[in-house]
Amino acid sequence: MGSATTQALAASTAALAQAKGVTLDTAGELFTAARLVGESGQLSGALADPAAPEGLREKLVASVFASMSDTTRQLLTTAAGQRWSDADGLVDGIEELAIRATAIAAPSDDIEGELFSFLRVIAGNAELELALGGRLGDNEAKGALVEKLLGGTASAPTVLIVSSLVRQPRGRRVRQILNRAMKIVSAQGGRIVATVNTAAPLSAAQRTRLGDALAARYDGQVSINEVIDPTVVGGLRVQVADDVIDGSISARLADLRQKLAG
Structure with missing residues (x-):
């Protein structure tokens, strides 16, 4: 920029x-x-x-x-x-x-969380990603598809954002569009986004402790987006913007293998 x-x-x-x-x-x-x-x-x-x-x-x-x-x-x-x-x-x-x-x-709606959830759905469904992000499809039809998919599950603000953005991709990938929207919504609310990869769902107490620790580290309110990832094995992998905190067992094993190979 x-x-x-x-x-x-x-x-x-x-x-x-x-x-x-x-x-x-x-x-x-x-x-x-x-x-x-x-x-x-x-x-x-x-x-x-x-x-x-x-x-x-x-x-x-x-x-x-x-x-x-x-x-x-x-x-x-x-x-x-x-x-x-x-x-x-x-x-x-x-x-x-x-x-x-x-x-x-819509300050009380969880727009950011809903955007993240839909982003995960798209990441796991190549056919849907192609339908929404393919260069050959009609953009108006893409918007209508989003409205149909999210109409009964997401809030009106989230539907508005996603359906509007897929109608004007301007050469961008759909996941790129949604990631940008999620960051803007977080910034508007004065929050920092942390994506947490974990092998098993975090408990409410764990989310609270993690949120408090990240808030202290980054000096601001933190919104946690949780990704269940069996490859993590144990521990957590936390990403805030370009900052990655990898405390997973898989990362430790990879580091150990690298040291042994060296």
Whole structure:
């Protein structure tokens, strides 16, 4: 991410934090806006052109998104008024605003946990991953499939995020899309994501102790995503961003074999 995009995204998310009346409808409109901008090189280029007068970009937003709510248009106007590194950065930024708006609109829903659960389902089902991420499929049909699969099991915010993202993959793998969404939701809630691989499910007490230890280590609230992995053998493998803490027996055995071989 370029420095210009980093600053533009910071300004746009700050505007979202100050916005009043952010609802799931707002999030849905932002997802629609991201898709429209992403599908039109002419529109994305015009809105992300740093040489274009800010007033001209504001008028373009008002014209193209006239049917959307005042809150959504104000957020899009703020985003379009920033200096982005490129047009793709603007589309990514609007998409992130949509994901964050979803989290803001439904703070009590376990969106992150539901995204992680669906991510694990996809990871274990190559046919489903191909159906949702294949380049040849119709994107609208992919969104409808997600709505059918998750409609009775996941919350409306989660369904909105996943169905919207698979409708606009922009060359990304579906697992990449969901991982990004999960991280954004966690960041919006001020949480750190820890993926824990364990041979057997953790008890409530173990999750609490682990959460407390990680919170102290990383100085923040930690959300634990648990993966049952028989190859771990014993102990735990914890990953927080690029930081890996591998206390599994399998890791110790691998280390021992390496030392013996050396």
